[in-house]
Amino acid sequence: MVKRKVADCRQFPSEKNCSLTIAGTEDEVLTVAVRHAVEEHGHEDTPELHEQIKGMIKDE
Numbered sequence: 818m819v820k821r822k823v824a825d826c827r828q829f830p831s832e833k834n835c836s837l838t839i840a841g842t843e844d845e846v847l848t849v850a851v852r853h854a855v856e857e858h859g860h861e862d863t864p865e866l867h868e869q870i871k872g873m874i875k876d877e
């Protein structure tokens with residue numbers, strides 16, 4: 818069974834008080850979290866953003 822990872826948007830610096838949690842494989846979480854950060858939080862899709870989000874991904 819694939820181990821799920823989670824990214825909790827509450828730990829991401831933002832002024833939106835976002836409470837979203839994204840769960841899935843690391844690749845899935847990264848893809849969705851980057852899209853979410855860009856579309857909902859107005860971040861730029863940069864390597865730094867990817868690294869920052871990777872750092873937020875934890876074991877479920």
Ligand SMILES: [Zn+2]
Pocket residue numbers: 826835836837853857858
């Ligand atoms: Zn969010």
